[in-house]
Amino acid sequence: MEPLGPMGFVEPAQQAGKRANSAPYAKRGTDAMQAAVTRDTPQYIHTFTHVCKCAKLSSTMVRKTKQEALETREKILDAAETLFQRCGVSRTSLQDIASEADLTRGAIYWHFKDKAEMFNAMMERATMPLEQAMDCARQTRPDSPLEQMRWGLLNAFHSTVHNARTRRVFEIAMHRVEYVDELLAVRDRHLAVRNECVDDIEHNFKLAITLGQLPAIVRTRVAAITLHSLTDGLIQNWILDPTSFDLLEVGQEVVEGFLNSLQGTSRPLLPPLKAEELAALGTAPLCSFAAASAGKH
Numbered sequence: 001m002e003p004l005g006p007m008g009f010v011e012p013a014q015q016a017g018k019r020a021n022s023a024p025y026a027k028r029g030t031d032a033m034q035a036a037v038t039r040d041t042p043q044y045i046h047t048f049t050h051v052c053k054c055a056k057l058s059s060t061m062v063r064k065t066k067q068e069a070l071e072t073r074e075k076i077l078d079a080a081e082t083l084f085q086r087c088g089v090s091r092t093s094l095q096d097i098a099s100e101a102d103l104t105r106g107a108i109y110w111h112f113k114d115k116a117e118m119f120n121a122m123m124e125r126a127t128m129p130l131e132q133a134m135d136c137a138r139q140t141r142p143d144s145p146l147e148q149m150r151w152g153l154l155n156a157f158h159s160t161v162h163n164a165r166t167r168r169v170f171e172i173a174m175h176r177v178e179y180v181d182e183l184l185a186v187r188d189r190h191l192a193v194r195n196e197c198v199d200d201i202e203h204n205f206k207l208a209i210t211l212g213q214l215p216a217i218v219r220t221r222v223a224a225i226t227l228h229s230l231t232d233g234l235i236q237n238w239i240l241d242p243t244s245f246d247l248l249e250v251g252q253e254v255v256e257g258f259l260n261s262l263q264g265t266s267r268p269l270l271p272p273l274k275a276e277e278l279a280a281l282g283t284a285p286l287c288s289f290a291a292a293s294a295g296k297h
Helices: 013-021 023-028 030-038 048-087 094-100 105-111 115-140 145-162 164-175 181-210 220-240 247-261 275-279 285-296
Strands: none
Touching: 048 094, 048 105, 048 115, 048 164, 094 105, 094 115, 115 145, 115 164, 115 181, 145 164, 145 181, 145 220, 145 247, 164 220, 181 220, 220 247
16 A cells, blocks of 8 residues: 555555655654655555544544433432432432442442532422423513412422422422531522522512502512411422322412412401500410529529
């Protein structure tokens, strides 16, 4: 096989020999001659086609490596979900997760710096579809913020009932985690997500007031905290015992009933609390006894 010329084309052997003895090659001595000889071997034929083929193979390998990394990450999160639900977050070690996923601890640390980061990634993987669905609702109902909220909350109820991953992750977050040691970072995330959710609800209430869909007397922050607490409490109680009530049916009635109550058109069922009634809070005999006992220690 004839060696390649400077532009990657095959050149006659005699011309190659002359070029090897020319000025730049002569200065390099026998090493240059040896280099010219070894270029006769097939692996040194760097034609344009060969270079493109190598680039294509390299790109394929990169894509394959990225895909394998994503698959390993999903495998780790699947194992974490299983163990967190079975044993609790605090009682599950990274070594336990590595064993469950049939991986090494090094593979775990390659993807996650600690258990808190893994927990947060697990939560984001499960809640991202709910957030995407809510974003879609905003786009399809830009002038109906109350309808947006109702649909988004009912979608969360539906996913809790019918999506195994959503239900499993909610159960872990609500009943299988202790905010201690390294999991304090999980508490920070929980609070951040809660606050963001309340902020979004309040924004929708304010928008509804601007659009004339709610009266201006509505205290938007109080309403947002109340609605969030209602829905969060329903999910928590349903997960404790899914047979106790129909989450979708009760959830829809609670959400719609609360939103309708914000119109302020119905007469209050209860009279306002008097100052002396508020002052009497915590003064029952049992509470007084508990306070007196606490003061003795």
